[in-house]
Amino acid sequence: MGLTFLQGIISIIVIMALAPLFAGMVNKQKAILTGRIGAPVLQPYYELIRLFKKETINAGTSSFISRISPLINLVSMIVAAAMLPVGFWKPIISFNGDIILFAYILGLARFFQILAAMDIGSSFEGMGAAREATFALFAEPIFFFTIGSISFISGYNSLFDIYHSIQLNNVSYEVFIIVCSISVFMLAVTECSRMPVDDPNTHLELTMIHEVMILDNSGIDLFLYQYSSYIKLFIYALLEISFFYPFSQKSNSVGILIFITGSVALTFVLGIVETITSRYRMKNIPQYLLFATAIGILNLLIYTFTK
Amino acid sequence: MNDLADPGYSLFIVAFAIQLLAIVFLSIRNERTALFSSSIVLVIGLILGLISTFSSALFSSVEIPGRTFFSNWIRLDGLSIYFIFIIQLVAIPTTVSGISYLNHYIDQKRSVKSFFIFYIILLISTQFVVIANQTIFFLVSWEVMSMSAYLAMILEREKEEVQRGSFYYFAASHVLIFILYIMFFLLHHQTGSWYFSDYHLSFSSGIVVPLIFILSLIGFGIKAGFIPFHFWLPQAHPIAPTVLSAFLSGVIIKMGIYGIFRTFLFLKPVPEWCGWLLLIVGMISAIFGVWYALAQHDIKRLLAYHSVENIGIIGIGIGIGFIGSANNLSSVQVLGFGGALLHTLNHAIFKSLLFIGSGVIYRNLGIRNIELMGGLIHRAKYIALFFLAGSVAISGIPPFNGFISEFIVYTGFFKTANELKNYYPILMLMFVVGLAFVGGLAVGCFTKVNSVIFLGSERREVKRFHSSIYDYVSLGFLSLLCILIGFYPQPFVGVVNKVISSGFLNGNSSSALINIDWHYFTLIFSSLAIGIILLYLLKLKLEKKYGRRTSAAWGCGYENLTPRMQYSASSFADELNTIPKTILVYQKEVEISDSPYPVSSGFESHSKDFVDYKIVLPLFNFLRSLAARIGFLSQTDIRYYIAFILIIISIYGLIAFLWV
Structure with missing residues (x-):
C-alpha cells in the first residue's frame, strides 16, 4: 500500500510538472520543421509564471461561473491525470470502472468551460462554446470505441488493468491495438484542440474553438486554463504512450524508459502532423470525427471476426 | 385489528389521514390562508409518512416481510416501500414550493382551491397505486391518479394551449387504462385471483404470457413516456401549473416504471428478448429524447423531453436486469435493476428540482421561451446555483447523483459482457457508446439551458425578480439530496440492493452492487471539492496581491454590444x-x-415531434375523415337511433341464435 501510494503520488507530480514541457517541445518541433528557430522549450513555464503575476480582468457581464470554472477545470484535470499509469506504476486512483469516471470527469471540466464561455455574453465565446459542445459529442464515442473496446475484450474496466492486459501474442490483436492507438491519436488531436481540428496558435476568433472560449480571461484565470490545457494534452499523450507498455517486459525501469522515449517521440509526431496538415473547415470536423469513430467500429468488427 | 399494533403501520395510517385532512383546511375563506394551512398540513402528513417509511424494514437491517393488510388489499413489499419513499420525498418539496407558486395565481385573482383539492387527491392516490395488492383497487387508484392529475392540469382552462395539451394527456391516459384492463383481465384469467401476490406466471406456457408482457410494456410505457409513446409528455408538461409538472415528471411517469417492475415480478424470470426489447426502446428514447430537448425553446417542454431521455436510461437498466434474469445471473440483474431503481429516485429528485426552478422563472417573467431570457444569475444567484446543481446532476456529471446511477448502468454493461462472453461484449459496447453519446448530448443541452437563461445579460428587461423562502427551501433540499447521493451513495445503494434482494432474483443474492468501490467516489469527490476550495482561496489571495477589475467583454473592437447580439439557444x-x-x-x-x-x-x-406530427395527428385526421364518411347516419330524429339499435340487436340475436 505504502509504496504503491508513493508511486501514485510521484506519477501525478511528474504529470503536473512535465505537462508544460511537453507542450513546449511540440511547439519547438513545429518551429524547427517549418524553418524557424522558435520559442525555447521552456516557454510554457515562462508564460505560466508571467500569467501568475498578472492582474485578473473579468468581463462586466460575467458572474461567479467564470470565477469558479478555471478552478474546476484544473482540479478535474488533475483528478483525471491521477488515473493514468506512468511507467508501470499503479496510479493513485485505480478501481473497477474508473474508465467511466475518467471520461465523465473530463465531461465535468467541459461542462463548466462551456458555461464560463457563455457567461461572458459575447457571440465569440458563444461560437466557441457551441463548437466545443458539438465536437465533444462526436469525440465521446471514439474514446469508448477504442479504450472501451479493449476493456470489453479484456474484461477489465480500470484504465491501469486495461493497459496491463494488452499482450502482443496474436497478429490480429496486434493490428487491433495499433489501429486503436491511431484512433486515440485522432481523439487526442480533437480534445486538445490541435491541428487539424483547432489551431492553438492563431488568434482569429472566428476560426477557433478552445482559444476563443478563454478569450476574455486573464491573470490567474488564464493561468489555470492554460495549465489545465497543458495537463489535458499530456493526459491524452499518456493515453497514447500507454499502448507501448506491452513492449516493456513489465519492468519498472523499462516502463519509465518507454514513458520518456514515448513522450519525446509523440512530440515529433504531433509536430510533423501539425506542420503538414492545415486546419479543416469547421463544417468538416464532424466528418473527421465520424471517420475516427468508423475506424474504431470497423477495427472492432474485423478483430471480432478474425480472432 | 392486529395490524394496528405495529407502530410503523399505525403511523402510516395516521399519515394518510392527515394528508386527507389537508382538504378540510381548504374550506377557509381566505385563499392565501387556506392554501398555506392546507399545504402545511399536507407537508406534515407527508413527513409523517416519510418517517413511517424510514422506520419500515427497507431502511433497517431486517428482511422485508412483504406483509399484507386490510384482507390482502394492501401489501408492503420492497418495491412498494421504495416507490412510496420516492413519492413522499418528492411531494414534500413540490408542495412547499407550491405555497409561493400558487400565490402567484391568487395574485391574478384566480382560485386555486379546486387545483389544490385535486393535487391532494393525486398525492394520496399515487401512494395507493404503489401499495395496492388488489387488481380492482389498483386500477381504481390508477384512474383516480390519472384523472385528478388531469383536473389539476386544467387550472388555466380558458387558454387554448392548455385545452390542447391536457387533451393529449386525457386521451393517452384513457388508451392506457384500457390496455391495463385487458392486461389484468388476462392475468386474472390465467391465475384465477385478484391479488397481486398470487400472480406468478412463467413464460414457458403459450402466447398469453408474452401478450401480457407486451401489453404491460405498452400500457405502462405510455405512462412512463418511452418513445414512441412519449408524445403526450411534451404537450402536457408545459401547460400544467409548475407544481403539478414537477410532480408529474418526477413521480407520476415513474408509476409506469413501477408497473413494469411489478409485471416483471409477476412474470419472472423473463426470456431474453424482453431484455433486448427494453434495451433498444430505452436507447432510442434516451438518444432522441435528449435530441428533441436540444431543439426546444420552451423550458418546460425541454424538461419534458429530458424526462423521456431519463426514462430511456431507466429502461436500459431494466433491460440489463431482464437479460440477467433470463440467464440466471444475479450479479447482472442486481446491477441492471439497481441502476434503474436508483436512477428512478435520482431523476425524481433532479427533475422536480429543475421544474420547480423553471416555475420560479415563469412566475417572475411570465414566459417560458428561453430565447427571451438571460442574465438571471445577477438577479437570483441562489436560484441559478440550485438550477445549475440540477443541471449538472441530470447530465450525469460527477460529483452529483446522476453520475452514480449511470455508473451502475455502465457497470451492468461490463458485467453482462464479462459473464456472457460470446458476442455480448460487442453488443454491450454499442450500448456503452450510445449511453456516452446521450451523456454528451445532455451536456450540450444543459449548458445551453443554463447559459441562455441565467448567463450573459438580459435579452428582455426583467422588472422585478422575487424568490421566496419556500423556493429556497424546496430547491435547496433537492440540491442537497443531489449532492448527498453523489458524494455518499452507499446507504442509497444499500436500500436499492435490498429492494432487489426481496423478490427480484431467481438465484442467490449477489453483492455486485454494494461491492462497487463506493468509498473511492466519496474520497475522490471530496478531494475534488477540497481541491477546488483550496484553489479558490489561493486565487482570492493572488487577486488581492495582483489586482482584479471588471471591464467590458472583447467585441473585436466594436463597443456597442447589445444583449441581442449574444449567442442564442x-x-x-x-x-x-x-x-x-x-x-x-x-x-x-x-x-x-x-x-x-x-x-x-x-x-x-x-x-415538431415526429411521432405526434407524422403518426398521431395523421392517424386521427384519417379517423376523423372516416367518421365524416359515415356522418350521414347521424340524424337529429331519435327514431332513427331506435331503429339502428333494433337492427343491431336483431343482428346480435341472430348470431347468438345460429351459434347455439
Missing part, C-alpha cells in the same frame, strides 16, 4: 439539430433581403 444548438433534421422535423425560416441597404430580417427555428 437556437444558434448554440443549431449544428447539432441539423444532423437528425428529418426526425426532429427541424425547420429554419430565414428572411434575408437582397437589398444593398440594411433592412430588417428575421430568423426562426422550430422542431
Whole structure:
C-alpha cells in the first residue's frame, strides 16, 4: 500500500510538472520543421509564471461561473491525470470502472468551460462554446470505441488493468491495438484542440474553438486554463504512450524508459502532423470525427471476426 | 385489528389521514390562508409518512416481510416501500414550493382551491397505486391518479394551449387504462385471483404470457413516456401549473416504471428478448429524447423531453436486469435493476428540482421561451446555483447523483459482457457508446439551458425578480439530496440492493452492487471539492496581491454590444439539430433581403415531434375523415337511433341464435 501510494503520488507530480514541457517541445518541433528557430522549450513555464503575476480582468457581464470554472477545470484535470499509469506504476486512483469516471470527469471540466464561455455574453465565446459542445459529442464515442473496446475484450474496466492486459501474442490483436492507438491519436488531436481540428496558435476568433472560449480571461484565470490545457494534452499523450507498455517486459525501469522515449517521440509526431496538415473547415470536423469513430467500429468488427 | 399494533403501520395510517385532512383546511375563506394551512398540513402528513417509511424494514437491517393488510388489499413489499419513499420525498418539496407558486395565481385573482383539492387527491392516490395488492383497487387508484392529475392540469382552462395539451394527456391516459384492463383481465384469467401476490406466471406456457408482457410494456410505457409513446409528455408538461409538472415528471411517469417492475415480478424470470426489447426502446428514447430537448425553446417542454431521455436510461437498466434474469445471473440483474431503481429516485429528485426552478422563472417573467431570457444569475444567484446543481446532476456529471446511477448502468454493461462472453461484449459496447453519446448530448443541452437563461445579460428587461423562502427551501433540499447521493451513495445503494434482494432474483443474492468501490467516489469527490476550495482561496489571495477589475467583454473592437447580439439557444444548438433534421422535423425560416441597404430580417427555428406530427395527428385526421364518411347516419330524429339499435340487436340475436 505504502509504496504503491508513493508511486501514485510521484506519477501525478511528474504529470503536473512535465505537462508544460511537453507542450513546449511540440511547439519547438513545429518551429524547427517549418524553418524557424522558435520559442525555447521552456516557454510554457515562462508564460505560466508571467500569467501568475498578472492582474485578473473579468468581463462586466460575467458572474461567479467564470470565477469558479478555471478552478474546476484544473482540479478535474488533475483528478483525471491521477488515473493514468506512468511507467508501470499503479496510479493513485485505480478501481473497477474508473474508465467511466475518467471520461465523465473530463465531461465535468467541459461542462463548466462551456458555461464560463457563455457567461461572458459575447457571440465569440458563444461560437466557441457551441463548437466545443458539438465536437465533444462526436469525440465521446471514439474514446469508448477504442479504450472501451479493449476493456470489453479484456474484461477489465480500470484504465491501469486495461493497459496491463494488452499482450502482443496474436497478429490480429496486434493490428487491433495499433489501429486503436491511431484512433486515440485522432481523439487526442480533437480534445486538445490541435491541428487539424483547432489551431492553438492563431488568434482569429472566428476560426477557433478552445482559444476563443478563454478569450476574455486573464491573470490567474488564464493561468489555470492554460495549465489545465497543458495537463489535458499530456493526459491524452499518456493515453497514447500507454499502448507501448506491452513492449516493456513489465519492468519498472523499462516502463519509465518507454514513458520518456514515448513522450519525446509523440512530440515529433504531433509536430510533423501539425506542420503538414492545415486546419479543416469547421463544417468538416464532424466528418473527421465520424471517420475516427468508423475506424474504431470497423477495427472492432474485423478483430471480432478474425480472432 | 392486529395490524394496528405495529407502530410503523399505525403511523402510516395516521399519515394518510392527515394528508386527507389537508382538504378540510381548504374550506377557509381566505385563499392565501387556506392554501398555506392546507399545504402545511399536507407537508406534515407527508413527513409523517416519510418517517413511517424510514422506520419500515427497507431502511433497517431486517428482511422485508412483504406483509399484507386490510384482507390482502394492501401489501408492503420492497418495491412498494421504495416507490412510496420516492413519492413522499418528492411531494414534500413540490408542495412547499407550491405555497409561493400558487400565490402567484391568487395574485391574478384566480382560485386555486379546486387545483389544490385535486393535487391532494393525486398525492394520496399515487401512494395507493404503489401499495395496492388488489387488481380492482389498483386500477381504481390508477384512474383516480390519472384523472385528478388531469383536473389539476386544467387550472388555466380558458387558454387554448392548455385545452390542447391536457387533451393529449386525457386521451393517452384513457388508451392506457384500457390496455391495463385487458392486461389484468388476462392475468386474472390465467391465475384465477385478484391479488397481486398470487400472480406468478412463467413464460414457458403459450402466447398469453408474452401478450401480457407486451401489453404491460405498452400500457405502462405510455405512462412512463418511452418513445414512441412519449408524445403526450411534451404537450402536457408545459401547460400544467409548475407544481403539478414537477410532480408529474418526477413521480407520476415513474408509476409506469413501477408497473413494469411489478409485471416483471409477476412474470419472472423473463426470456431474453424482453431484455433486448427494453434495451433498444430505452436507447432510442434516451438518444432522441435528449435530441428533441436540444431543439426546444420552451423550458418546460425541454424538461419534458429530458424526462423521456431519463426514462430511456431507466429502461436500459431494466433491460440489463431482464437479460440477467433470463440467464440466471444475479450479479447482472442486481446491477441492471439497481441502476434503474436508483436512477428512478435520482431523476425524481433532479427533475422536480429543475421544474420547480423553471416555475420560479415563469412566475417572475411570465414566459417560458428561453430565447427571451438571460442574465438571471445577477438577479437570483441562489436560484441559478440550485438550477445549475440540477443541471449538472441530470447530465450525469460527477460529483452529483446522476453520475452514480449511470455508473451502475455502465457497470451492468461490463458485467453482462464479462459473464456472457460470446458476442455480448460487442453488443454491450454499442450500448456503452450510445449511453456516452446521450451523456454528451445532455451536456450540450444543459449548458445551453443554463447559459441562455441565467448567463450573459438580459435579452428582455426583467422588472422585478422575487424568490421566496419556500423556493429556497424546496430547491435547496433537492440540491442537497443531489449532492448527498453523489458524494455518499452507499446507504442509497444499500436500500436499492435490498429492494432487489426481496423478490427480484431467481438465484442467490449477489453483492455486485454494494461491492462497487463506493468509498473511492466519496474520497475522490471530496478531494475534488477540497481541491477546488483550496484553489479558490489561493486565487482570492493572488487577486488581492495582483489586482482584479471588471471591464467590458472583447467585441473585436466594436463597443456597442447589445444583449441581442449574444449567442442564442437556437444558434448554440443549431449544428447539432441539423444532423437528425428529418426526425426532429427541424425547420429554419430565414428572411434575408437582397437589398444593398440594411433592412430588417428575421430568423426562426422550430422542431415538431415526429411521432405526434407524422403518426398521431395523421392517424386521427384519417379517423376523423372516416367518421365524416359515415356522418350521414347521424340524424337529429331519435327514431332513427331506435331503429339502428333494433337492427343491431336483431343482428346480435341472430348470431347468438345460429351459434347455439
